[in-house]
Amino acid sequence: MNLFRSEEHIERWLAGRSPGATIPVTTLSDLAHAWWSDRLAPDWRPHTRAQNQAILDSVGLTGRFWQLP
Amino acid sequence: MDDRDLELRNLTYHLFVELGRAPSVTEVAQAAERSPAEVEEGWRRLHEAHALVLDAQTTELRMANPFSAVPTAYRVHAAGRSWYGNCAWDAFGICAALHVDGRIESSCPDCGEPIAVDVRDERPNDTSLLFHCLVPAAHWWDDIVFT
Numbered sequence: 001m002n003l004f005r006s007e008e009h010i011e012r013w014l015a016g017r018s019p020g021a022t023i024p025v026t027t028l029s030d031l032a033h034a035w036w037s038d039r040l041a042p043d044w045r046p047h048t049r050a051q052n053q054a055i056l057d058s059v060g061l062t063g064r065f066w067q068l069p
Numbered sequence: 070m071d072d073r074d075l076e077l078r079n080l081t082y083h084l085f086v087e088l089g090r091a092p093s094v095t096e097v098a099q100a101a102e103r104s105p106a107e108v109e110e111g112w113r114r115l116h117e118a119h120a121l122v123l124d125a126q127t128t129e130l131r132m133a134n135p136f137s138a139v140p141t142a143y144r145v146h147a148a149g150r151s152w153y154g155n156c157a158w159d160a161f162g163i164c165a166a167l168h169v170d171g172r173i174e175s176s177c178p179d180c181g182e183p184i185a186v187d188v189r190d191e192r193p194n195d196t197s198l199l200f201h202c203l204v205p206a207a208h209w210w211d212d213i214v215f216t
Contacts, residue, residue, distance in 0.1 A: 001156035001216065002142075002178045003186070004199045009179035013201075020203040025186070025193050028200040032161030033191045036135050039166040040082055046070060046120060056206070069207045 021065045030059045070118050077101060077111040078120050082133055086167070089150045091130040091138030122213055131214065135162030142178070147171030147188075156216075157200055164188045 003025065004010045010022060034055045038044055047055075049068050056066045070078075080101050084092035094112075098105045109128045116123045122132035130138040137143075137153040143160035145152050148169045154160030157175070164171040173186045187194040209216045 001158050001200070001202050003157045003175055003184055004179060004201055005177050005182065005184070005197075006199065009177055010199065010201050013179040017203075020201060020205065022199050022201045024196065025198040025200055026196050028158060029161050029188065029191060029193050032135075032158055033165040036159075036162035036165040037168065039135065039162070040086065042079065044079065045075075046118065065202075065205045067206055069210075 021061075023061070027059055027061070031055070031061065034058060070115070070120065074111050074114055074118075074120075077103075077108065078115050081112070081115075081121065081130070082136075085130075085133050085136050085152075089152060091133065091136070094128060119210060119213075125214075135159030135166060142175050144174045145171055146174070158202075161188065161193075165191070 004013065007022065010019070035052070053068050056062070056068070077097070081092060081097055084096060084100060094105045094108050098108045101108065112121065112123055112128070112130070115121045121130060122134070123129065124131045132138060132155050135154050135158070137155045137159070139153070141153045141155060143154040143157060145154050145160050145163040147164055148167055148171070152163055154163050154173070160173045160175070170187070170189045173188065175184045176182060177184055184198065186198065204216045
């Protein structure tokens with residue numbers, strides 16, 4: 001799960017491997033803040049699968065690649 | 070996850086933030102007023118619940134997501150301290166968990182050129198960067214260190 005300067009850099013780094021998913025860093029930031037913002041809260045409880053899937057959905061990460069087990 | 074394990078988990082995270090690094094079993098045992106063996110047993114249960122990640126070879130912490138116990142390519146400076154994130158997602162996650170602005174320092178895995186991102190009000194200052202996730206979500210926890 002890495003940051004890259006451009007699609008060209010990703011393609012070179014993959015070196016023929018099957019690509020995963022590429023998203024803008026702005027979406028990543030939105031995802032991270034939704035996913036991790038409660039991590040240090042005194043009343044933290046583990047997220048359920050449904051909660052985590054809803055977070056992915058909320059930032060537009062839908063489709064088979066983003067489906068949690 | 071029962072209340073006692075939850076308490077242990079929260080204390081472990083608290084110490085990780087305060088120390089700027091992963092706490093040892095001894096440090097957590099002292100703070101929790103438990104024996105080192107009790108901490109190791111609790112950490113094992115939390116590992117199984119994906120609430121933290123232990124090193125595969127030892128009983129030490131490997132991750133208290135989004136924080137990494139070992140140096141990585143994602144250094145995060147925030148709130149006057151520094152931590153390592155496990156990946157780019159977790160690097161932003163450290164700012165999110167702390168509810169502060171911060172600076173992420175990394176490098177492009179392809180060309181090695183430095184990448185620095187300032188996070189202000191939950192937004193990156195360089196919006197041209199891309200994030201690539203190689204492993205599908207269904208398999209993130211098959212090997213979380215690789216993911």
